Amino acid sequence: MASLGLYHLLFFLILQLSTGDDPIGQYCDNKSFKNNNLHVSINAVLADDLTAKASIGGFATTSSGHGDTLLYGLAQCRGDLSAEHCSACITNASKALPSLCPIQADERVWYDYCFMRYDTSNLVGDSDTSYALILYNVENATDPEEFDKEVGLLMSEVRAMAVKQENGGFGKGTSEFTPLVTIYGLAQCTRHLRPLTCAQCLSSAVEEYFAEYCTHRKGCRVLYI
Known part of the structure; x- marks a missing residue:
């Protein structure tokens, strides 16, 4: 996927990506x-402001309105996404939100490669772990105990990458579990988060949801926004 909460963190464990x-x-x-x-x-x-800004840099915050009508917005693409594909994803998100949440003041949408949120609260600063989207593969891995150990090691590595300021809150890696099975791991925080807040947000995703939803699974994602 970080915080917006203000707001977001993105944490993914994935074996297969889809578009x-x-x-x-x-x-x-x-x-x-x-x-x-x-x-x-x-x-x-x-929508127009976020799409224009995020399409260039992969991340954007903005606001519009005054007083009781003030709304804040945030959008971010996956850290390894090209500018062209980021622009397409953010455009899709901006078009989808009005129909998904027509009257709500707190609106959030996730895609495989980007996310967008509007809220009456300022989305910059702290992480928001109050709501999580959890997606997982219903199939279990073969040799599940060893698989989970390998996943744990890989996710520790990508989390360490994500909290380094020079990496922009993004980390990814691979591990060859067997000659025929490669595990892919990814961790991402929204770019406005400080390294410590990013680390705490990622830890929350692992501690609160990993054991219950991700153990033995061939693929799993935990996303805050």
């Missing part, structure tokens, strides 16, 4: 925007 125009998850809080017409207008401004 597509459809979101892999969304979240619409019960907070509603009182003036729907104004909400639509502000969302459009956020």
